[in-house]
Amino acid sequence: MPIYHAPTKDMQFVLHDVLKASEQDIPGYDELDRDFTAAVLEESGKLASEVLAPLNAVGDREGCVLENGVVRTPTGFKQAFDQLREGGWTALDCDPAYGGQGLPYLMNTAAMEPFVSANMAFNMYQGLTHGAYSAINAHGSDAQKQTYLPKMATCEWTGTMNLTEPHCGTDLGLMRTKAVPQDDGSYLLTGQKIFISAGDHDLTDNVIHLVLAKIPGGPEGIKGVSLFIVPKVLVNDDGSLGARNGVTVGKIEEKMGIHGNSTCVLDYDAATGFLIGEAHKGMRAMFTMMNEARLGVGLQGYAQAEAAYQNAVEYARDRLQGRAVTGTKAPEKPADPLIVHPDIRRNLMDQKSFVEGARALTYWGAYLIDRAHKTDDKQADGLISLLTPVIKGFQTDKGFEMAVNAQQIYGGHGYIEESGMSQFARDARIAMIYEGANGVQALDLVGRKLSQDGGKHVMAFFEMIKSFIKDNSGQDADFDKDFLDPLKAASKDLQAAGMYFMQNGMKNPDSALSGSYDFMHMFGHVCLGYMWARMGTAARDALAAGASDAAFYETKLATGRYYMARQLPATAMHLARIQSGADTVMALDAAQF
Missing domain, CATH: 1.10.540.10 (Acyl-CoA dehydrogenase/oxidase, N-terminal domain)
Known part of the structure; x- marks a missing residue:
């Protein structure tokens, strides 16, 4: 196990x-x-x-x-x-x-x-x-908060979000679920929602669904979407549970992974619901949930990679295969352990350097959310808005890749369910899809977030990198060469890509959007490079101060040097792809595929 x-x-x-x-x-x-x-x-x-x-x-x-x-x-x-x-x-x-x-x-x-x-x-x-x-x-209203939040905080009742329908995923303006107003101020919801994670279960007595639906007569498209609280079991005025509401489970989806979570098709048949916020402003309220969820999904990406990595390291230390090319390392054994081989080391270092960098980026993102919410810091709010699609998209792409890399360490045993490595890869795979597929995250980043508030947030990001490099350079030539110079080069690549979009995106939007996925990954690498530079600085300072656990900080520096030397240069590749434009991407007619 x-x-x-x-x-x-x-x-x-x-x-x-x-x-x-x-x-x-x-x-x-x-x-x-x-x-x-x-x-x-x-x-x-x-x-x-x-x-x-x-x-x-x-x-x-x-x-x-x-x-x-x-x-x-x-x-x-x-x-x-x-x-x-x-x-x-x-x-x-x-x-x-x-x-x-x-x-x-x-x-x-x-x-x-x-x-x-x-x-x-x-x-x-x-x-x-x-x-x-x-x-x-x-x-929610004060009454809604009093009714639902105490039980949801303790998870005596659980919650869901209901967006997707069989005929619409990302394009929520196409949804058909309707909410008909009633004389008592409630609504009756009718329609079907699919892919509802934790949609129903036996863990609690009630499930509080947040459901997007359209009120008849409202605006067309996404501007006509409203958000409703639809409890599985209706709640009486005294807080006790009342009658079962008109929402039922049509089926549980058969999935590639996360089998332990009940991903449901939910059928709403005149189910009683209660409007949250203003009518036709449902996406504003839902995005509160989705933005938080996207940071959480970014965490899922590296957290699954962490679990897979831990097992891969143990296997690489124990599994005997061949002899080290530089000479036998375990002469008392019939073969050396896998971990002596350079390609195994490369694989493990890819995993280790990603996981530790992604953890720092995610915690920094959570810190920015706290700063924005608790101090009303508009700069922090703008920065985390910019970084959210990067954290979600880049970290889940790479997290899945690293789970597969960990599986590869096992060879054939990694493909056998008994080892458990298959589950890490299968579970990690969904994170690239839900809460906004990663291609949509890239479009959001390039199409909306770069230009948000006149582009001041991305410019603030570049200035932050520049200031960090300036403030920390000149103290140690080796540190500058290993950490700060690669970060400077990667940041310049990212700025060059942004300039390409500015110069070409207006006259040919395909030129920007065909490079959006590369830009998201480039941005992700720069973010992890920045995190590794910060971690490297912290480790260097700890060693200079005579830290008792020198080995931990030396390991941190070595891992950071690996990322800066072996992963961060990927920004040059992504820049070349972006600057190649849209012609090769859009060259074929639909019939030619």
Whole structure:
């Protein structure tokens, strides 16, 4: 059975050496001292490794079953979910007014990472609830908040979001689900939604669906979409559960991965719903949930890669195959372990350098969300808006790639289900698709985010990189060469790509959009390069200060040098592709494919 141990030391390094969390002027961050975060992360990791990880293969093997209209989750999931709830893990950053602990979103992000690595399908039940909670908290009425949020914070009730229909995915303006207003102010919703993660289950007594639908007579297209709360079981005025609502499970989807999560087709037949916010402004409210979810999905990308990497390292240390080309390393054994071979090392270093860089980028993203929400920092809000499609798209693409790379370490054994490596790859694959397929993330980045607020956020990003390089150069020539010079070159590639879009995008939009995917990956590499430069600086400073664990910081520097030398130069390749324009991409007529 695969192993998993929370990398708490690395998580602490990002929180304190890199982000210096407890020193920030954000409300609540003064409580995030090393002892406190260590205690939280140790307990989170313990629950992940001892309770959730053993259920990962069980969920994959058993899946969810629909029996007489009731969804049954895999063996052990209910008990584990109760343990998660009772430990207060679902309410870490929720408002104390609704039973939450009020911790920063950064702390919630870090504490949830081990749960995702250990059992991604399981964690989705509470992860989606957190997003639904946030949407109601941001856009719901006081009465709606009082009715739903206390139970959702504790996951006594869970939540979902319902966007997709059989005939429309990304183009939500095509949806057909309708919401007919009633005299009492409620609505009756009729239609079908598909691909609804955690759509129904036996873990809780109620599921609170957030459903996009159109009110008859409203504007056409996306401007006519509204958002509704549609409980599985209606809630009485005194907070008790009442009658079953008109929403049923049509079927559970048979999927490539995340078998332990109930991905449902939901049929709404005059189901009672309650409008959130203004009519025809549903996308504004839903994006509160989706933007949070996209950061969470970006975390899923590297968290699955982390779990796969840990197992690949153990296998590479134990599996005996051949002899090292530079001379025998284990003469007492019939062969040397896999890890002596350069190509195995390359593979593992690709994984390690990505995972650690992506963790830093995700935590930084969570920090920016806290700064934006808790201090009303418009610059932080603009920056995380710019970075969200990069974190989601780049990290899930690379996370899947790294899970496959980890599987490759095992050779044929990686293709056998017994090893568990197949599940990491299969589970990681969905993250590239849901919460906005990665091609759409790239279009959003190039088509909307670059020009947002006159382009000031991307310019601020470039200025931040430039200032960082200036402030940290000249102290160590080797550090400059290994970290700062590669970051400068990659940043210039990214700026050149942006300039190409500006010069060519208006007269031929295909020139920009045909390069959008490359630009998203280029941006992702620059972000990880920036994170590695920051981590390298922190490690260098720790060593200079006489850190007791010198080996940890030396390992961090060596891993960073690898990324800067072997991965960051990919920006030049992506720039060449972008500057080749749209002609080769659009050359064929549709009939020629």
